[in-house]
Amino acid sequence: MKSMASSPPDQLFGLRNSFYVGAYQAAITSSQSLPAHDLSPDDLLERDALLYRSYLAIGSHQLVVNEIGPSAATPLQAVKLLAVYLSGDAANKESVVSRLQELLGDPAVGSNTILRLVAGTVFMHERDYAEALKHTSSGGTMELLALNVQIYLHMNRADHAEKQLRVMQQLDEDHTLTQLANAWVDLAMGGSKIQEAHLIFQDLSDKYPTTCMILNGKALCSIHMGNFQEAEALLLESLNKDAKDAETLANLTVCSLNLGKPATRYLNELKLSHPDHMLVKRMSSAEDLFDRACQAMA
8 A cells, every 4th residue: 555645734724823823923923933934835925925014913014014125026015005095095095905806807817815804895895895895705715714703793794794704614624713703702792602612712812922812802802791991901911012012992982871980091092093984984873973962952
């Protein structure tokens, strides 16, 4: 009998998982320690895309715009468009959407998975969920499937998100993104599922460096279970890691209000650092309605 050849080691395994759990600085360091001559052309492109997406996640938008030149491959051009979108004004956002549509309509590059991932992310930010799903629903990678879960949850369609999760579980039940997607769906479904989500985040915090993403996941579980003091402790730990993390500031605002503590500082920082955040928009809308009601009564 011939022995089966063992598959080559996955050089990007550690880098991907650091990115997935929100350990962005670790991902940046890891990507820079992977020499180009050890990687296939596809792996090299994926490495660079993960490196630049990690920089985007820590807010270094201009660095990405500056470093990705006009001759870079399509996946990196897509990441550059995401950088412009995240850092730009309304006019820049419109030009990014227009350019994305051009690339997606090009038969030579339109099916590229990173391009579709960026398109799905941008259209999700635009709250054009139908357009986002048009480019992500066919899947092709675990990241695209995980993005489908997020899009359906934004649409308040936990039933469809759960179907996508089942697909991920059939492909790889132990994959980090499958675990994260499972926790997101459990949080959306509530009830007894909250405890299951908490166990997943706890398991991830045992396996990986504790990140803002994981701490916020655990804090959300605590909030759902009414344990606001426990949630506050987790969120303050997250704030120490990143004083401008959007979800930490938003969750601390909610947590503080429930504990009867002042939340103004967290909300003001959220408004300054992330003016487009959903909580900021909701609060502004509520303030406008209150002002109008007061004027009507005057």
